[in-house]
Amino acid sequence: MHYIIKPLMLGKMLMNCSLMTYMLNFQKEIWVPIVTWYVKTEDKNVLIDSGASVDIMKKYWYADYEEIMTFEQALDSVDTTPEEIDVVIQTHLHFDHCGNTSKCRNAEVIVQSEELAFSRKPHPLFFGSYLRRGELDEVNFKEVDGDAEVFPGIEVLKVPGHSPGTQAISIQTENANVVLSGFCSIADNFSPPEKFKKLWPVLTPGVHVDALQAFASAKRVKEEADVIIPIHDMEFASKNQIP
Numbered sequence: 696m697h698y699i700i701k702p703l704m705l706g707k708m709l710m711n712c713s714l715m716t717y718m719l720n721f722q723k724e725i726w727v728p729i730v731t732w733y734v735k736t737e738d739k740n741v742l743i744d745s746g747a748s749v750d751i752m753k754k755y756w757y758a759d760y761e762e763i764m765t766f767e768q769a770l771d772s773v774d775t776t777p778e779e780i781d782v783v784i785q786t787h788l789h790f791d792h793c794g795n796t797s798k799c800r801n802a803e804v805i806v807q808s809e810e811l812a813f814s815r816k817p818h819p820l821f822f823g824s825y826l827r828r829g830e831l832d833e834v835n836f837k838e839v840d841g842d843a844e845v846f847p848g849i850e851v852l853k854v855p856g857h858s859p860g861t862q863a864i865s866i867q868t869e870n871a872n873v874v875l876s877g878f879c880s881i882a883d884n885f886s887p888p889e890k891f892k893k894l895w896p897v898l899t900p901g902v903h904v905d906a907l908q909a910f911a912s913a914k915r916v917k918e919e920a921d922v923i924i925p926i927h928d929m930e931f932a933s934k935n936q937i938p
């Protein structure tokens with residue numbers, strides 16, 4: 696089975712680039728996309744993350760935002776509705792990645808056990824990164840531990856560090872193993888400036904619970920993927936479909 700990935704960009708958020716690239720780019724402001732990624736399997740509607748509306752994000756993070764479309768409009772563009780989503784694969788549970796998940800009332804939601812446990816009792820340092828208590832109570836979670844195949848040709852890879860249970864998603868397309876990074880990152884994370892390259896083949900995600908793990912996980916994604924989709928990269932998020 697070969698898949699096509701459709702990025703559905705719900706909005707944009709202005710942020711300091713160092714939140715993506717640890718120890719670098721403190722002077723740079725960038726717009727990052729808030730995305731839900733749609734994949735159609737043989738008989739199921741699958742989303743990777745559900746994104747979040749600007750209204751939700753404003754409750755958690757002070758920034759400039761631009762709304763592009765609602766979750767319902769985004770799904771309508773691929774001829775589906777929140778109720779018709781069968782599976783949501785959560786890269787992790789930071790608010791910008793799961794703000795619409797509870798709208799997918801009939802979906803099974805695949806998440807790493809460690810991420811779910813942490814989200815229910817976040818460390819104070821990351822309290823503001825997770826949805827308030829109760830927001831995901833109605834969600835039908837299916838927990839996984841480590842790497843797992845979820846459909847033929849779609850695999851979750853545990854890549855901790857950004858959050859305790861971040862997972863990347865490996866998807867077999869017609870001619871490549873495409874990997875959605877899972878951790879919040881942009882293209883620069885995977886192509887560091889020339890002078891750093893030897894020591895740092897990847898740039899560590901700026902937000903992390905464990906910088907060393909986050910570095911190792913970024914390295915793993917770079918080594919295993921033919922094509923990497925950094926999940927906050929504007930270029931990929933703007934595409935109509937991949938490939």
Ligand SMILES: [Zn+2]
Pocket residue numbers: 789791792879927
């Ligand atoms: Zn993010």
